[in-house]
Amino acid sequence: MRPALHVITWPGPGRLATMAHPRGGDRLADEMAGLAAAGVDVFVSALTWEEDRRLGLTEVAGAASAAGIEFLSFPIADRGIPRAGDMADTDVVALGVRLAAHVRAGRFVVTQCFAGVGRSTLLAGATLVMLGVGPERALDLVAQARGLPVPDTEVQRDWLYAFALHHGG
Template sequence: MQPMVYWFPTPVAGRLGTLPHPRGGTLLAEEMAGLRAAGVDVLISLLGVPEQEEIGLESEPELARAAGMEFRALPIFDFATPPLNAETAAFVHQIVADLQAGRSVAVHCWMGIGRSSTIAACALCALGAEPDEAFSLISAARGQPVPDTVEQWHWVEQFAHVWPQLRPKHAEHR
């Protein structure tokens, strides 16, 4: 069974999508192979360690790499937002660089709605979209409103506002 990635348009060559967490435990290797078969080059997890353990995703980084994907993580508490700082901006910048290089990036949290949509919207904003446009694109792909909370929406608005100051100096977006 191939995992469902909800792809949405970007203004560059790469593809960006969100998805619910992969099935864990004994099904995880199959899930990683399915994501790679779906064209995922970079897999990003926003789950914290307790969530990873609950689902059985402790070996996700190794199995993603074994399937031929790059793996990155930015743990964010459920229904929360990451810190609005240079580290988060650098994380988003790497997604943007991947997209500009034509890579396909898939971001997951628990259900692929709140935290995943928040980070994906930041990447779209870094590429020039307004927050409402970014969330509209993601919502259309998902077939439901995103993100989970008003706080996540406002956080993306703040991110878009401070991106010019926070982005890495060599970045030339927006």
């Protein structure tokens, strides 16, 4: 079964999408196989360790690797923002640069969180900003793909604007 991917339409190479968390436990391998069949190259999770445990996703890195997908973990608290919004944090900047490089190289990057609305939007938005897309346009593109307003909170929206101000191309 293929997980529901919300593919973001943007005028460059590669593909970028958001999604809700995959099914865990004994269905995890099938979920990763479904992502691989959809052409996903890089799978980025914003779930916390506690969410992974609760959802049966503690083996997601191994399942992704077995399916030929690069797995990256960047935990963000539910309805939260990276590192309390510290724009000097090199981790989120490095992640944005890395994901943008994957997209520029023609790869398919998928960001995910619990519902695929807030934290996954921030990671996709940061990637788009590093690709030269403004924050308002980035949020519009994700909302169009998702079919509903994003992100979850104003704090998340404000974070993406601040990130773009400090690190936008």
